[in-house]
Amino acid sequence: MSIGEQVEKILIKLGKDNKPTLVAISVATAKGIFRPIFTMADKKQDKETKKYTATRECLTEMIAIPVYWGSGVLSEFLSKKLAKPKDIDEATFKRIVNGDKFENPEMASRVKGIRKNMFKMRTTLSMLGVFLSAGLLIPAICSVTIKPLMNAI
Numbered sequence: 001m002s003i004g005e006q007v008e009k010i011l012i013k014l015g016k017d018n019k020p021t022l023v024a025i026s027v028a029t030a031k032g033i034f035r036p037i038f039t040m041a042d043k044k045q046d047k048e049t050k051k052y053t054a055t056r057e058c059l060t061e062m063i064a065i066p067v068y069w070g071s072g073v074l075s076e077f078l079s080k081k082l083a084k085p086k087d088i089d090e091a092t093f094k095r096i097v098n099g100d101k102f103e104n105p106e107m108a109s110r111v112k113g114i115r116k117n118m119f120k121m122r123t124t125l126s127m128l129g130v131f132l133s134a135g136l137l138i139p140a141i142c143s144v145t146i147k148p149l150m151n152a153i
Contacts, residue, residue, distance in 0.1 A: 020127040021072030024134070025065055032061030055153060059146055064138045071129030071137075078125050083118035 001009075036054035039045075045053075084093045095102075096115060102108045 019072060020123065020130045021068050021075070024068040024130045025072075028061045028064040028068060032058050032065070035061075052150070056146060056150060059149055060138070060142050063141050063145065064133070067133045067137050067141065068130060071133045072126055075122055075125035075129045079118055079122035083114060083121050085114065088114075 035057045039054040039057060040050050042050060080097060084090075088096075093114075096111050097118070099115075102111050
């Protein structure tokens, strides 16, 4: 297997079940690490300003990561509730969610549609959760918590 095929295989594996919340968490993690480093490397700012800014940036991303994660968990929960057809019992729906196979061709076709809809709902709700988190929740939580945390530090 060539290097190109190995890279392709790795990228397909990583992107197979990728969710918007995982992307947001990855970005927040990178920002929490690199922004403080770049801030501290700035030669034009005084030392105290750099420390304050770097700490504040790190704290903001430490708040963002669990908020993004929580929005992903909530979107998973809601998508399962919304995707469940009313005429299918809970046990059958759990089998559908778990990826079990169905022998009946008519049911197998219906299951494929339910899984597809659930995936679309999960992705859309996850993206909306990221937008809501980034636009409202994280700034609100940061404005309430960062000042007391900075004073304590």
